[in-house]
Amino acid sequence: MKINDFIHRFPTACGTRQDGICRVRTFIGENSTVFALLTDLGDKNTSSSVTNSIELLCKSLLARGVVSEQCGFIEHYEANTFRGDTFDLATFGDSGVPHWESIKQGDIEALLKCDAKELNARTLDQPRLLNEIDRIRNEIDPFIDSPYPEASEITKRRNDIESRMISKRMIIDIVERGAGEQELQRLLKQDLSIFAEVYADPKDEYICFSEFPIADGAVDFAVFSGRSRMDITLIEVKGAEFHLVNQGHYDKFACKIDDAIDQIRKRLRHVIDGIKEFRVQVHRVRQNVEEGISQYNSLLGPAGDLEVDPDKDINIRCVVIGGRTRNDHEESMKRHDVERSTHPPIRVESWDTWLRKVRRE
Missing domain, CATH: 3.40.91 (Restriction Endonuclease)
Known part of the structure; x- marks a missing residue:
């Protein structure tokens, strides 16, 4: 069952780089476990990908109180021209180094107790989310899509x-x-x-x-x-x-x-x-x-x-x-x-x- 669905702004590894953004959905799944589905926004992301920022992204969700220490994290990339949707369970060992395990969509639906419609709906086709993406992108850089000023x-x-x-x-x-x-x-x-x-x-x-x-x-x-x-x-x-x-x-x-x-x-x-x-x-x-x-x-x-x-x-x-x-x-x-x-x-x-x-x- 889905609890919430929002666009999250997170820090990246280098202090001089722009913050990144992704879509976060939290679910109460099997055995009442909470899962966070982290959807990469592709070209709409303002910095490094979900994969390359996974540690800081998860820490920022914990720091905001959106999820607890027991939360499970799932990386999600929506389908493009070359492949379908991909899902990977991300876990962290004692050293904090991430490990990924690929999971099929059917298994994700069962794990999160959601239907295919929820996962197949594209992020950029939803006006509420798209408006939120544009608002946060503008906060990060008001001229993010503008060409670099020429001499x-x-x-x-x-x-x-x-x-x-x-x-x-x-x-x-x-x-x-x-x-x-x-x-x-x-x-x-x-x-x-x-x-x-x-x-x-x-x-x-x-x-x-x-x-x-x-x-x-x-x-x-x-x-x-x-x-x-x-x-x-x-x-x-x-x-x-x-x-x-x-x-x-x-x-x-x-x-x-x-x-x-x-x-x-x-x-x-x-x-x-x-x-x-x-x-x-x-x-x-x-x-x-x-x-x-x-x-x-x-x-x-x-x-x-x-x-x-x-x-x-x-x-x-x-x-x-x-x-x-x-x-x-x-x-x-x-x-x-x-x-x-x-x-x-x-x-x-x-x-x-x-x-x-x-x-x-």
Whole structure:
């Protein structure tokens, strides 16, 4: 028979750590023995688990007078994606060291003189308990679910970038109007963060460029990002006044797309032939931008310096964007064929497929 059911706040082993919380239900079970069922709250717990805090948790219940020295303690973890409910009888020897013995739910029901409904009801589905959890969590830390405040210089860069952002709608409008290459490039150069939005990972760690020099020419746009190894994305942009694939010829891209693929292949040959020199060059550019020296219309992301190692290999990715989609399914197969057959891979996007990847409104 259940006596009470509440959310309990308990101390943890380290004095500087936050208190933990768990659900406690006490029962009068077999032979009038009192048992405390200690339910771990998973992500809602503010500190270490019931298992890792079992000694202090039980002592705190005894200190509050909730249970007596004769009480039996049962650990309980509610079911998740990988397993069902688990129950373990926790006992303490003369040394105070805990020992656990796994018990089946049916045996627990008999031990506590309760039915399956009591044990199968999820804690977070009960408004009274959920309200109590939220109240105590807020007492422990009013900002417990808030992100850690970022440095002021990061916030300033983020605000500066956001103040100059172009909307997705602006790009859609000129694409649907059939804008040419130069008109699209003029718009995109106003806000290079749109390329970081699609290609940077981690999302706030990037440097974007326009007209980035390679060999005896340049690519339209480039994005530096990554961790440890630097990821370099080279981007060629064509207009939206033609279809990506010629009508009736689904084995042939429009000539402007073929030209862009050839252009980027030529640049890549120079890069691969002199990869060590290219790596030194791009890291020198990166360091200049991080030190405040603007190059090639550079835009430094909110996080500032990239956490990359100049002595490690770089990853090179290439993208061609241009034309409009006519038959998404058939064109996607041809686009994927190009990506699989080129080294480094060249991804081909129509403006329609590329705009799907833009997250902003």
